[in-house]
Amino acid sequence: MNRLLQFGWSLRRRLIGLLRLHTRGVKVMLFNRRSELLLIRNGYGDTGLFVLPGGGIARREEPLAAARRELAEEVGIADALLRHLGDYQTSAEGKRDHIALFHGTTDQPLRIDGHEVSEAGFFPPGNLPQATSPATRRRVREWLDGGPFSGAW
Template sequence: MHPIHLLYRLAQTVRGVYWRVVRPKVYGAKLLVRNRQSEVLLIRHSYGRSDLYMLPGGGIKRGETALDAARRELREEVGCRAEELALLGKYLDTSKGARNHVSVFTATTHDQPQIDGREIVEATFFPVTDLPANASTASRRRVAEMLGEAEIDGRW
């Protein structure tokens, strides 16, 4: 394992303990990004549940809007520019202890994902009807909501 992956895993562990003890209110943004073939972009992290494909995204910085955070996270994580952004919904995720308020946006990109191999170890477009078996439950639910196959209920 690359040493930087160990640092990311350590930081994730420390954050997880902090979130379970303090239960802070945090804000994040995620994206359902589609390419020209209408495939959806999923990523795998080098830390946490590194076996799961998830939507790209991350935390909202102080003074940043959710929309700006979504654009920034996509650019930082996979080097893609987000176009045609629209809010899909706002969700509350309490599964890790924090009260994580997540804004999920739909977007398109004409770029090919480029990973740095540190935080993100894989970024791949998948047909919306053929997501990988190890796609996270939340990612599957957001795709179903985007396609109109599930109602948005605000729970992660």
């Protein structure tokens, strides 16, 4: 299953890059009651990096609805209170991507499927795993500094 996910992700990424499509996505900075940040490792793409949970926004889907859907799909959290923090642009994966960043808290336990997400956990913002992505580290630094929450991803 993971090979199939990896192949599909790679093919989709190449097609989007070739066609120079504009995509929309969401990321969520979700904290538990101990102020620890949720990070995940995907089961596809760069599987060695911890990143913020998130994903694509479907056609006619609102960003907030996409953020809620992604949390439910990736880590089984269905009722986090989320608020919009800001908007970012990136071309890091060969596509023009708009990312809406959300913040929220939860006290629900994590539930991952082991396919799309291979690992998830809560970490103190000042003590992230060594394998945390540079973009995630930038978002955490912005959070600790109080913003701004916009610009380049």
